[in-house]
Amino acid sequence: MPLSGDAGSMTITTPLQPTDRTSLRRSKERAATEREVLHEVLREGMFCHLGVILGDAPLVLPTAYGIDLDRGVDGTLYLHGSVAARSVVAAPEQTICVTVTHADGLVLARSAFHHSVNYRSAVIFGVPRLVTDPDEKLHGLNVIVDHLVPGRSHATRPPNRKELAKTSVLALSLTEASVKTRAGEANDDPEDLALPYWTGVIPLRTVAGEPVTNSDCDLLTPAHIRTRANLLGAPS
Amino acid sequence: MPLSGDAGSMTITTPLQPTDRTSLRRSKERAATEREVLHEVLREGMFCHLGVILGDAPLVLPTAYGIDLDRGVDGTLYLHGSVAARSVVAAPEQTICVTVTHADGLVLARSAFHHSVNYRSAVIFGVPRLVTDPDEKLHGLNVIVDHLVPGRSHATRPPNRKELAKTSVLALSLTEASVKTRAGEANDDPEDLALPYWTGVIPLRTVAGEPVTNSDCDLLTPAHIRTRANLLGAPS
Numbered sequence: 001m002p003l004s005g006d007a008g009s010m011t012i013t014t015p016l017q018p019t020d021r022t023s024l025r026r027s028k029e030r031a032a033t034e035r036e037v038l039h040e041v042l043r044e045g046m047f048c049h050l051g052v053i054l055g056d057a058p059l060v061l062p063t064a065y066g067i068d069l070d071r072g073v074d075g076t077l078y079l080h081g082s083v084a085a086r087s088v089v090a091a092p093e094q095t096i097c098v099t100v101t102h103a104d105g106l107v108l109a110r111s112a113f114h115h116s117v118n119y120r121s122a123v124i125f126g127v128p129r130l131v132t133d134p135d136e137k138l139h140g141l142n143v144i145v146d147h148l149v150p151g152r153s154h155a156t157r158p159p160n161r162k163e164l165a166k167t168s169v170l171a172l173s174l175t176e177a178s179v180k181t182r183a184g185e186a187n188d189d190p191e192d193l194a195l196p197y198w199t200g201v202i203p204l205r206t207v208a209g210e211p212v213t214n215s216d217c218d219l220l221t222p223a224h225i226r227t228r229a230n231l232l233g234a235p236s
Numbered sequence: 237m238p239l240s241g242d243a244g245s246m247t248i249t250t251p252l253q254p255t256d257r258t259s260l261r262r263s264k265e266r267a268a269t270e271r272e273v274l275h276e277v278l279r280e281g282m283f284c285h286l287g288v289i290l291g292d293a294p295l296v297l298p299t300a301y302g303i304d305l306d307r308g309v310d311g312t313l314y315l316h317g318s319v320a321a322r323s324v325v326a327a328p329e330q331t332i333c334v335t336v337t338h339a340d341g342l343v344l345a346r347s348a349f350h351h352s353v354n355y356r357s358a359v360i361f362g363v364p365r366l367v368t369d370p371d372e373k374l375h376g377l378n379v380i381v382d383h384l385v386p387g388r389s390h391a392t393r394p395p396n397r398k399e400l401a402k403t404s405v406l407a408l409s410l411t412e413a414s415v416k417t418r419a420g421e422a423n424d425d426p427e428d429l430a431l432p433y434w435t436g437v438i439p440l441r442t443v444a445g446e447p448v449t450n451s452d453c454d455l456l457t458p459a460h461i462r463t464r465a466n467l468l469g470a471p472s
Contacts, residue, residue, distance in 0.1 A: 046440075047339055047353070049285040051294035057331040058287035058294040062339075062357055095293040103283055103298075103442070106384055108461065112392040113399040115381055117283070121298055145351055148342055155433050156348045163349040185450045197391050198455045202465050203445035204282075206339070213436040214421045222434045225344065229438050 035074075038179040041100055041122040042067050042077070046148055046206075050079060051097035052087045061087055065098065066143035067174070075174040077124060078131075078140035080167055088168045092130040098172060099123050106202040109186040110195040116182060118201065124177040128170040140169040151224035208232035271310075274415040277336055277358040278303050278313070282384055282442075286315060287333035288323045297323055301334065302379035303410070311410040313360060314367075314376035316403055324404045328366040334408060335359050342438040345422040346431040352418060354437065360413040364406040376405040387460035444468035 048065045051058055069075035077098060081088035105118035131137045142153035159167065186199045208229040211221050284301045287294055305311035313334060317324035341354035367373045377400075378389035395403065422435045444465040447457050 046342075047337070049287075049296050049298075049335060049337070051285075051287045051296035051333075053289055053294050057361060058289050058296075058333045060285050060287035060294075060296050060333045060335040060359070062285075062335065062337040062355065064353065097287075097294045097296045099285060099296040099298065101283070101285070101298040106282075106444075106464075108385060108388065108392075110393055111395070111399075112377060112381055112389065113395045113403075115384075115388075115392070117300065119298065123296070125293060141348065145348055148351075149344060149438070152344065152351075153348065156344075156351070157346055157428055157431055157433065159347070159349045163347075167349075185448070188452075192393055193452060195393055196455070197393065198449065198458045198461060199453045200447055200449040200457070200461070202385070202447050202461065202468075204442055204468070205445065206440055206442050208342075209439035209441070211436055211438050212421070213434065216424075216429060217435045219432070219434045221436070225434060225436075225438065228342075232438075232440070 035177075037120075037181065038122050038174065038177050039067075039069060039075070041102065041120045041179055042174075044102060044120075045100040045122075048077075048079075048098045048100045050087060050091075051099070052090050053094055054086055054090055059087055064144050064148060065100075066140070066145070066147035068139070068143050069174075071171075072173050073175065074177075077172045077174055078143050079128065079170040079172065080141060080144055081170075083166055083168045085168075088170065091128050091170055093127075095125055095127050096172070097123060097125055103204050104183065105204050107182075107186045108199055108202070110188045110192045110197040110199050114186060114188050114192075116186065118183050118203075120179070120181045122177060122179045124172060124174060126172045126176050128172040131169040131171050134164075136171070137164060137167075137169045140171065141167065149224060149228045151227075155222060155224060206232065271413075273356075273417065274358050274410070274413050275303075275305060275311070277338065277356045277415055278410075280338060280356075281336040281358075284313075284315075284334045284336045286323060286327075287335070288326050289330055290322055290326055295323055300380050300384060301336075302376070302381070302383035304375070304379050305410075307407075308409050309411065310413075313408045313410055314379050315364065315406040315408065316377060316380055317406075319402055319404045321404075324406065327364050327406055329363075331361055331363050332408065333359060333361055339440050340419065341440050343418075343422045344435055344438070346424045346428045346433040346435050350422060350424050350428075352422065354419050354439075356415070356417045358413060358415045360408060360410060362408045362412050364408040367405040367407050370400075372407070373400060373403075373405045376407065377403065385460060385464045387463075391458060391460060442468065 050063045051060050066078045100122045102120040107116035145153045286299045302314045336358045338356040343352035381389045
């Protein structure tokens with residue numbers, strides 16, 4: 001019953017730079033090898049799940065991210081966090097895993113076994129670099145804010161020295177990455193096609209609602225906010 | 237700029253059973269300690285991100301899950317995967333981390349630093365049990381299918397012996413778990429309130445579209461599918 005959320009079928013299959021961790025595995029037909037697909041998955045995603053090792057256990061936390069495809073040979077993903085966060089302190093000394101997932105639909109087959117999920121998923125491994133250059137640090141933070149809401153970094157008060165001192169920025173190369181997707185309808189075994197069970201897909205997507213202005217703000221919703229909400233399918 | 241997706245502010249803060257990994261950290265005010273909140277986050281979630289250690293690196297993969305709150309002292313979370321999946325093979329021999337995240341809104345403050353995310357996140361640690369009892373294995377698989385679409389396990393062909401042999405089911409106790417949430421509007425520093433920047437929240441949610449019947453299926457969309465789609469806010 002490989003639901004595609006399934007750890008089995010989600011195992012990394014398509015190295016953009018082959019390594020042991022991203023060596024070719026099962027479900028080749030689902031593999032998308034183009035780096036462009038990786039970039040699309042990262043551009044469309046809003047949050048990632050960051051995996052680090054703390055002590056003898058993995059720790060997986062959701063976090064915001066941003067990407068700068070022109071930084072570094074293969075592009076750079078930026079993460080940030082409190083300088084006091086255990087995950088942020090541990091990250092620059094170890095290989096981390098950053099995973100971005102889009103769940104596009106529930107795939108309901110006639111057999112429980114062939115139930116699946118339409119999805120797009122990117123996995124990036126690497127030892128992140130703690131950004132110490134002041135200009136790149138600010139750049140990384142702007143990239144993260146603008147990733148969530150394009151243009152936002154120009155419509156806020158930039159972080160001051162005190163705020164920057166409280167924040168760590170990590171840079172992760174997109175070199176060791178893989179992407180995997182599943183799309184389309186359910187695929188049952190031929191002998192199951194006559195079974196009297198409905199089969200199909202329930203599409204899923206993340207949408208935005210109408211922007212809600214703060215109670216202490218009397219400004220009209222600006223274009224960059226409305227544009228972002230509309231891009232995410234807000235009712236207009 | 238602790239976006240709440242931020243690894244810093246998302247660091248586990250609210251142990252339901254205190255351990256070193258889930259010891260109280262920052263952002264106490266965001267912590268939700270009730271186990272009921274954990275259950276709500278797990279009930280509403282459709283997918284989790286599973287963290288395992290492979291070699292010297294963490295591996296984070298999205299996967300489907302299901303929960304049975306009546307199984308075990310604190311309830312049980314079920315995962316499954318191909319018996320060949322490295323993550324599934326490795327999991328029963330180590331502590332794993334399962335994280336379920338709901339992103340509820342983008343919080344846009346006047347200062348970049350106070351940008352945040354409204355979210356609900358659950359983190360569960362434990363050494364999973366490889367389910368070998370045939371009845372519990374089938375139960376676990378049904379729990380996972382019914383978690384995605386309630387009632388679906390009764391509207392499909394159950395897995396046969398061959399399919400069951402290809403699938404591993406893992407049971408993880410909900411004992412060592414934590415949950416953290418952020419809700420409400422943006423909170424700026426008093427000295428920033430007069431800044432001429434719009435501040436507020438862009439709400440986010442996952443919605444379903446109209447169910448799409450397979451091209452090889454001529455059955456009408458059944459109630460359990462329509463109910464699930466409507467529950468997720470499908471246009472009707």
